[in-house]
Amino acid sequence: METVIKTKDLTKKFGDFVAVDKITFEVHKGEIFGFLGANGAGKTTAMRMLCGLSRPTSGEAMVAGIDVYHKPEEIKKNIGYMSQKFSLYEDLTVLENIKFYAGIYGLSDKDIKEKSDELVEKLGLQSQVKKLVQGLPLGWRQKLAFSVAIVHQPKIVFLDEPTGGVDPSTRKQFWDMIYDASEKGITIFVTTHYLDEAEYCDRICIMVDGKIKALDTPSQLKQNYKVNNITEVFYQLARTAKRGDD
Amino acid sequence: MSAITLNNITKTYNKGAVLAVDDISFSVEKGELFGLIGPDGAGKTSIFRILTTLLLPDKGSATVVGNDVVKDFHKIRGIVGYMPGRFSLYQDLTVEENLNFFATVFGTTVKENYDQIKDIYVMLEPFKDRRAGKLSGGMKQKLALCCALIHKPEVLFLDEPTTGVDVVSRKEFWEMLARLKAQGITIMVSTSYMDEATLCDRIALILGGKILSLATPEETIKAYPEKLYAVKSSNMHKLLKDIRTNDEILNCYAAGEYIHLSLKNATKENENSLTKFLAEKGESDLVFKETTPTVEDCFIRLLGNTDGNSN
Numbered sequence: 001m002e003t004v005i006k007t008k009d010l011t012k013k014f015g016d017f018v019a020v021d022k023i024t025f026e027v028h029k030g031e032i033f034g035f036l037g038a039n040g041a042g043k044t045t046a047m048r049m050l051c052g053l054s055r056p057t058s059g060e061a062m063v064a065g066i067d068v069y070h071k072p073e074e075i076k077k078n079i080g081y082m083s084q085k086f087s088l089y090e091d092l093t094v095l096e097n098i099k100f101y102a103g104i105y106g107l108s109d110k111d112i113k114e115k116s117d118e119l120v121e122k123l124g125l126q127s128q129v130k131k132l133v134q135g136l137p138l139g140w141r142q143k144l145a146f147s148v149a150i151v152h153q154p155k156i157v158f159l160d161e162p163t164g165g166v167d168p169s170t171r172k173q174f175w176d177m178i179y180d181a182s183e184k185g186i187t188i189f190v191t192t193h194y195l196d197e198a199e200y201c202d203r204i205c206i207m208v209d210g211k212i213k214a215l216d217t218p219s220q221l222k223q224n225y226k227v228n229n230i231t232e233v234f235y236q237l238a239r240t241a242k243r244g245d246d
Numbered sequence: 247m248s249a250i251t252l253n254n255i256t257k258t259y260n261k262g263a264v265l266a267v268d269d270i271s272f273s274v275e276k277g278e279l280f281g282l283i284g285p286d287g288a289g290k291t292s293i294f295r296i297l298t299t300l301l302l303p304d305k306g307s308a309t310v311v312g313n314d315v316v317k318d319f320h321k322i323r324g325i326v327g328y329m330p331g332r333f334s335l336y337q338d339l340t341v342e343e344n345l346n347f348f349a350t351v352f353g354t355t356v357k358e359n360y361d362q363i364k365d366i367y368v369m370l371e372p373f374k375d376r377r378a379g380k381l382s383g384g385m386k387q388k389l390a391l392c393c394a395l396i397h398k399p400e401v402l403f404l405d406e407p408t409t410g411v412d413v414v415s416r417k418e419f420w421e422m423l424a425r426l427k428a429q430g431i432t433i434m435v436s437t438s439y440m441d442e443a444t445l446c447d448r449i450a451l452i453l454g455g456k457i458l459s460l461a462t463p464e465e466t467i468k469a470y471p472e473k474l475y476a477v478k479s480s481n482m483h484k485l486l487k488d489i490r491t492n493d494e495i496l497n498c499y500a501a502g503e504y505i506h507l508s509l510k511n512a513t514k515e516n517e518n519s520l521t522k523f524l525a526e527k528g529e530s531d532l533v534f535k536e537t538t539p540t541v542e543d544c545f546i547r548l549l550g551n552t553d554g555n556s557n
Contacts, residue, residue: 038412039383138286164410165438167285167453168542169549172499179483193412194439196502200482218503229502231413238414 002029004155004187005050010059012045019045021210022059029155032178032188034201038238042210043191047158050189052076064155077106080149080186083160087145090134094125097133098148105152119147139170146177150186157181159190163197175200198230206237213237247312249401249432250274250297255306257292257455266292268455269306274434274448279427281446282436283541289455290436291331294405297434298328311400324352327394331405331436333386337379341370341389344378345396352397363392366422384415391422402426404435408442420445440542451545458548466544472496473512476504476537479529488527494520497550504533506543 005027012020020042027033037043048054050063052072061068064078088097098119102112120129123143133141142162150157159178163171175197182188190201198204198218205215214221214237218230225233250273257267267289274280282290295301297310299319308315310322335344345367349356360367366388373381378389387407394402404423408416420442427433435446443449444463451459451466459466479485486505489498494516498507509516521534539547 038414039410161410165286167288167438167545167549168440169499169546170285172546175500183483193410193416195413199502200500234413235417238412 003027004029004065005033005061005063005189007050007061008059010046010049010061011057012042012049012054013057018210020049020056023207023210023212025205025212025215027156027187027189029187030182030185031203032182032190032201034198034204035189035191035207036195036198036204036234037191037207038241040243041207041238041241043207044160046207047160047189047191050075051079051081051158077152078155080152080154080157081160082145082149082157082162084142084162084164085160088133088141088148091132093130093132094136094144095120095129097144098151101148102151107152115151119151123147139166139173142166142170142174143177146174146181150181153184154186156187156189159188161191161193163192163194171197195229195231195234198234204230206234208237208241209243213240247276248273248309249276249278250280250308250310250434252293252297252308253306255293255296255303255308257289257296257301257303266455267296267303270455270457271306272450272457272460274432276432277427277430279423279433279435279445279447281443281449282434282452283438283440283443283449283545284436284452285438288452290452291405292455294328294330294403294434294436298326298403299323324397325400327397327399327402329390329394329402329404329407331409333390335378335386335390335393338377340375340377341381342374344389345392348393349396354397356396359396359398362398363395365425366392366395383411387411387415387419391419395426399431401432401434404433406436406438408437408439416442440540440545443541449541451541451548453549459544463541466541467539470539470544470547472508472547474537474539474543475507475509475517476501476533476535477507477524478504478531478533479524480531481529484527485524485529488524488529492520492523497547499546501540501542504537506537506539 003026008024009022010020011022023046035043049056049061049068052068052075056068063075066074068075092100095116098116099112102115107115120126128136163174178188201218203217206213221233225236227233253271255267255270258265284290296303296308296315299315299322302316311325313321315322339347345356370385370388373385381389408419423433446463448462449466450457486500489495489505489507494509496508496510498505524532
């Protein structure tokens with residue numbers, strides 16, 4: 001199995017505060033990897049290091065075969081990123097957003113044209129292409145944001161709470177898109193506060209106080225902790241947290 | 247007397263181009279914990295802003311503890327507490343300064359009403375000299391609740407207090423609400439987390455400015471019209487795809503560990519033919535059973551009856 005993310009004792013300190021404390025794990029190609037933890041557990045800091053946005057204090061990390069210390073810029077070309085908070089430019093139209101991102105990721109004019117048409121058709125947005133993104137319903141915006149984040153067929157896509165605030169039906173449709181991307185070999189690295197979504201992941205990792213406290217398939221974790229759902233596993237682990245979320 | 251009433255409230259934006267609240271009527275009883283459940287853009291915040299007298303409705307009337315939201319706005323402002331969805335405290339004041347400020351604005355002191363916030367404030371006390379802008383999400387949420395409570399309001403309006411908050415903090419927050427309810431405070435709370443709905447006395451499921459259903463969580467679930475089944479196998483994504491190819495399926499979607507589905511015609515024969523169909527598709531470790539709907543199932547079912555507002 002091809003490994004696309006590999007870390008060893010990856011650590012980030014801010015002064016005396018150890019935000020991420022020697023985390024070691026691997027993620028395989030095409031895997032849907034759920035990255036869970038309470039607010040302040042260190043998820044965002046870990047994700048920023050893996051995206052080449054924050055230099056680790058110590059430890060090792062390879063993302064898409066690239067070392068995070070030496071070539072953080074190279075990493076950015078090989079990954080996609082989407083968060084609930086920011087993904088699309090609201091004052092650009094649907095089509096302008098697609099073209100902008102495809103251009104940023106270095107696609108040729110011909111590819112941009114092809115990709116835009118394909119994407120608009122797939123999402124059924126034909127009648128909306130010239131509308132500003134701010135006028136789109138949130139559910140559509142999120143589906144468009146995800147499609148744009150993988151427009152350059154990255155090896156890995158990082159999704160930071162991608163489904164916050166949307167209705168349950170749209171949330172399900174969003175996960176269908178995640179499954180499709182994973183089948184095409186794109187690795188999905190996803191954080192969420194909806195723990196039913198943790199069940200849809202191939203493996204999940206739960207962080208507490210900057211450390212990885214559990215890493216396994218959802219069914220194995222439930223078996224290990226002798227509980228019926230991931231929420232219970234999460235409660236048991238998150239309650240051991242000492243540093244709180246301040 | 248009802249604590250809150252809305253009669254045919256309508257609100258539009260952009261000169262009528264955006265219909266945010268569409269002819270809504272309901273009432274909330276005194277001491278009730280009432281939930282507005284719906285996704286972003288459903289109209290929840292507009293309703294809160296109308297009831298807290300921060301926004302004028304286009305049409306209709308509404309009252310809070312017998313006061314009209316238009317005529318008696320000044321009176322309402324003194325007896326309600328409001329925690330907006332967006333963090334709205336003064337970021338460059340400390341925890342203690344924010345609290346003192348809000349107490350003073352409402353003509354009281356922190357000392358006088360300390361018992362009202364004590365349970366929540368003890369968790370904040372270690373950080374009382376920290377600026378509000380430097381607090382974590384969970385701590386900001388607790389401070390905002392303290393500031394909304396410091397004048398002993400009769401009605402508390404909480405707009406998505408738990409959005410972006412992890413499950414453990416969400417659970418703690420709902421425990422706080424239960425204690426406030428026990429003191430007789432009327433609480434209207436909105437959320438996009440369906441699992442929080444069951445903690446309310448009554449819930450309104452809302453979408454596109456309209457109420458789809460209004461009842462207790464138990465009644466909401468009881469009103470689910472079909473038999474609902476839970477299915478799982480060793481390969482859930484394949485299972486979902488296979489189920490979708492079956493003509494007898496009315497509705498199916500992933501629901502945590504299981505896939506939930508309903509049949510067009512829920513007879514024993516059709517149940518059997520579906521399990522046979524799935525066995526032929528090569529599903530292994532197949533589990534198929536009837537299950538009780540959750541509020542999320544009810545919401546999805548009601549969405550199916552609307553004209554694809556959620557796309």
